[in-house]
Amino acid sequence: MDDSERPARPADGPRAEDGSPAPAPRARPPALRGPFRPGFWRSPLRGPWLTSVLGAVLLPGIVVLFLTGLLSYAAYNPGLPGNDTTPDKGLLGVWLFPWPTEPYWLYRFTQGVHVTLGVALVPVLLAKVWSVAPRLFTWPPARSLTHALDRVSLLFLVGGGLFVFATGILNIQLEYLFPGSFYRLHFYGAWVFMAAFTVHAAVRLPRVVRVLRGRPARTAEEDASLTALAAPDPEPATLSRRGALAVVGGGSLLLAATTAGQSAGGPLRATAVLAPRGREPGTGPNGFQINKTAAAAGISAADTGPDWRLTVRGGTRDLVLSRAELLALPQREAELPIACVEGWSTPDLRWSGVRLADLAALAGAVDDGGGPAGAPGVFVESAQRGGAFRSASLSAGQVRDPRALLALRVGGAGLSADHGYPARIIVPANPGVHNTKWVTRLTFGGGR
Structure with missing residues (x-):
């Protein structure tokens, strides 16, 4: 007989008792190792309550940080020429x-x-990341589209938070280890972090409230998510959760106490052990902190020597003034601090020099027919040839303030080279980097 008439042979492989093919064995899941193994996480401190308390502390703290960050951005007058060169910022x-x-x-x-709040929140942020670490290593990476989106949002939240805090702390310590401009990196990093934080807070806040009030989870999925925060096989406890919170809180208070003095000043300055050190040039009227020396800015003796001149432009005539001619003009005084983005500030120092509004009037740079009271904004340029903030724009409101000076002296003494000799800007409530040093040119009408 031919092949078509032969009885079919049973397929090779295991058979059931009745002779039928046995079902294929279920594939064994891959062996999970390291942090992906559930038994890896054994701390008895982890759990919904600790994570919820830490989140409840971070929520208002992050909101205050974001708002004060927006205020810092506004203080730079980003709408004026040259003050903000962040590319493609758009609505941000x-x-x-x-x-x-x-x-x-x-x-x-x-x-x-x-700055003080940001430093103080570091222990809370690290404790929060530690408390949810098991969730960052759950396997499989995505069980559904919703789960995948949640994991991606956590990546932006944790990564963005660590990035923003790290760049901020490095900037406070004047350690510019990051590639590119701190200003731009911190700017974009903050917006990415806040977008993820806002979504996370909106989703998780009701859950946090229920946990802190001792109420049960609303769904099985929520219950499973909360249960996953606790170790399945915890080690014996050596510290209570409240004890852990006390350690974290104590660390935050210690960091705040050793940071706040750099901006509060006075006797508390000595307690600011985390403030950048070694930048005070000495005692006397010029013995206050600086970020950049004249040498570091590339300022040479020729830049500030007898041939130095100030050019004032923007009105009906241009002026070229020597330092002696500036000293011959009416001198005004103002007691103002210098406050920098790193969080440090000086005490109120006694500055003297020529009012910016008076220089505008001398050059005929007035609007509204109001003399100095109608002075426009100004674009300030420095002898510093490169680097960030070698120039800055000041608004008309800043120029018209009677305490806004082209300062020539501080504390009754001439400016030192490191503090901007022959002349520098000093304006009330102005970020330190916009109190430009080694000024060579004022262009009125350059700021709105």
């Missing part, structure tokens, strides 16, 4: 209001809060 380049000159200590306060 929003500022809250035109930056005022009253109260004169405004930037010292807002940036001091921003």
